[in-house]
Amino acid sequence: MATATLTAPATRDEGLIQELGYDDHFHEHHHGDKYQSNFISHYIFSMDHKMIAKQxxxxxxIWAIIGGLMSLVFRMQLGxxxxxxAWLKPVLGKWIAVSSDGVGSLTQDFYYALVTMHGTILVFFxxxxxxxxxxxxxxxxLMIGARDMASPLLNMLSYWFFFISGMIMFSSLFLSTGPFAGGWVAYPPxxxxxxxxxxxxxxxxxxTISLVMFVVSVLLGGINYITTVLNLRTKGMSMWRLPLPIWAFFVTAILGxxxxxVLVSAFFLMMLDRGIGTSFYLSEIFIGGQALDHVGGSPILYQHLFWFLGHPEVYIIILPAMGIVSExxxxHARKPIFGYKAMVFSILAIGFLSFIVWAHHMxxxxxxxxxxNFFVVFTLIIAVPSAVKVFNWIATLYGGNIRFNPASLFGIGFVSMFISGGLTGIWLGNSTLDIQLHDTYFVVAHFHIVMGVAAFFGMYAGVYHWFPKMYGRFMNETLGKFHFWGTLIGAYCVFWPMHYIGMAGVPRRYxxxxxxxxxxxxAELNKFITIAAIITFGFQLLFVLNFFYSIWKGRKLTTPNPYNxxxxxxxxxxxxxxxxxxxKLPTVQRWAYDYGKDGREFISQVEPVSEDESPAH
Amino acid sequence: METTIKTEMEVATRRNKVHPKKMALWVALVSLAMMFTALTSAYIVRRSAGNWLEFSIPTIFYWNTLVIVASSLTLHAALGAFKREAEGAYKTLISASFGLGIAFVVMQYAGWQQLAAEGVPLTINPSGDFVYAISGLHALHVIGGIAALAVALVMAFIRKLRRTPARQLRLELTVTYWHFIGALWIYLILFLSLQR
Structure with a gap:
């Protein structure tokens, strides 16, 4: 690689980096090889951020497929x-109860276990x-111009803690008493x-052990993301030149x-209640006619601690999707993002507000x-930065020269989902309306659309968009479009009817x-939802197929910058x-969104501002 | 592998005042602080709900505050000795810090026994349980710090003292963490004695 500077630059960007880049003498050290020298250090215990991302x-x-299948099983029972x-008996065994006339149905205990696991897996994993x-x-x-994360070792550990956490959760599925079944929020008692x-x-x-491992993973990852963004930006990459995904990941990491x-603290007290008989969360309780020793605890205390995590958690999920979609x-609209600073400030505002609204779950x-009342007011205020973002996405698209590929379609779909789900949030944020709507299917519809489906759309937009960066190949565009339309229509068919059921007062979790x-x-509506869910899940398999097929057989990338x-x-x-x-490392000369400036379709961040250029954004 | 990372780090440091590893530690300390903030907030919320046993904090806890402050001072002095490459002083001070760290944990244990003897054993009332839980979780973090000190101690005796950037960084990280758990204890003891 030391010869790289001697060869003629293949692209304009490469030339600019050679000419203006920042020389950190990276090539003078023996690197690379040690990272990727053998199968184990390359693919398994990798310290390279790109490989860890793929992991x-x-x-x-894999977890999405497991969690999705679980939802289909309990949807079949509901619909x-x-x-x-009974045909599921070979897989689910004793969790299918077969009645005397040969009708197999899900046992009630396992129904709750599936609902709990579906929530835990989808939200966290x-x-x-x-x-x-x-x-x-x-x-x-890649976007801030760093060689890798601040600590590649912690980064690797972050993935492996996540892996261990997953393995522990997975093994709990095989317990004879079944996995935890008290809901993903794990309320006491x-x-x-x-x-x-x-x-x-x-x-x-x-x-609990699994989630504590998971928290360790999130914290190791988050410490790294924050440190990397603050310390390892390349020359010229000021905070105000960061692409929006980086802002979103940065704030997400801070929220996490x-x-x-706080969740760990909540679990710590819970462990003490379970293990040594303290009464932080347990008040006077009878089980099977037997009075327990626990006196004077408060289950509400757990709810406060849990939702102090739980609410920021939904923004931990949605902010990265927002950042990805902005980019x-x-x-693909070939236009600068509308209102860059407003986007950044609304990310910060959402991040801040997410910490003072937790009791709207309670x-x-x-x-x-x-x-x-206090929590109602702050909850409704979150609508303001959210609406700013929605307005800016629409304004970005308006008058754009939009390329309709799977990435941009999922981006647009994200905006649609976020609006649909966000509006019902304004309803639910009112404590008076919540008297009717709490714990009904209305809530299920709301959060599935606004943070479940929307976050998935953000993720898909990101995968389709950056797949060429990850694997050097494109995903199949036609299959991608089928996937998009199937998912968009399917998701609305699943969750839209739930609003009506919820308004009629049908409780969730029954x-x-x-x-x-x-x-x-x-009953008929429930059948419809179940069928829609099965079909929508089928479309996700199309994505999985497309993903793995394209890793090896996709159309090859021929230029480093396929989207300009x-x-x-x-x-x-x-x-x-x-x-x-x-x-050399690139040096950054301008912000990330000079599209359609001075009659030029795009201007890379590494290109210096020329003298006759019109003023910056 | 090690050299590559270090080079990248050093390159980064040249342009940024705070070393990435120090930044990472500070960020991690914020998250640890949140954990204890959560517990003390839970304490306030639970206390206002009534059914709350009133008792006074064991006196050993107050004396122990002096121990952890002393250990912070000796460790800080140890860092000074390291920078001057005063090997004898460094060995003495790092051993003293290590000893004081162990003494702190032992005395916390004695404090729990005193608390139980005064009629507030575990599981009697959440007000006592909170004291056990909060000081126990803090003690776990002190033990983590003692592990780091143990490494420093062993290194002090088996390797000749030379002031290299890598070794200084490692010591500085340990010192920062140790000061943090000391400051955390001062916050906790003030909180527990004022919120009665």
């Missing part, structure tokens, strides 16, 4: 309670690790009393760092209604509605080795 992504995909699912783990790792060093239900024993213990330790929309938990006359006429984008990751060679840039 996060593929692990996240078709009379149909026999897929949409936290799979989304921010993947793209923070891939993009932070179900979580704090080992004898409360089957899953509360060993299942809950493994669940401030909120996840993807700008690149309006009906017996929280003082006057305190609720195993069956047969016993309630008021809800029985929703401005950001630094496209100035690296197609086969990006360890250290990212073979010679």
């Amino acid at each position: 996060f992504l593929i692990t996240g995909m 078709f309670p009379e149909e026999s699912i 897929v949409l936290t690790a799979g989304l921010s783990g993947t793209f923070s790792n891939l993009l932070i060093p 179900l979580s704090a009393l080992p004898q409360a239900m089957d899953g509360s024993g060993a299942g809950m213990t493994l669940w 760092l401030l909120s996840f330790p 993807v929309l700008s690149v 309006f009906m938990s017996g929280v003082n209604p006057f305190i609720s 195993y069956s509605f047969d016993a309630f006359d008021a809800f029985s006429h929703f 984008a401005n950001t630094l990751e496209w100035t690296t060679p197609i086969e990006t080795g360890h250290g990212n840039w073979p010679g």
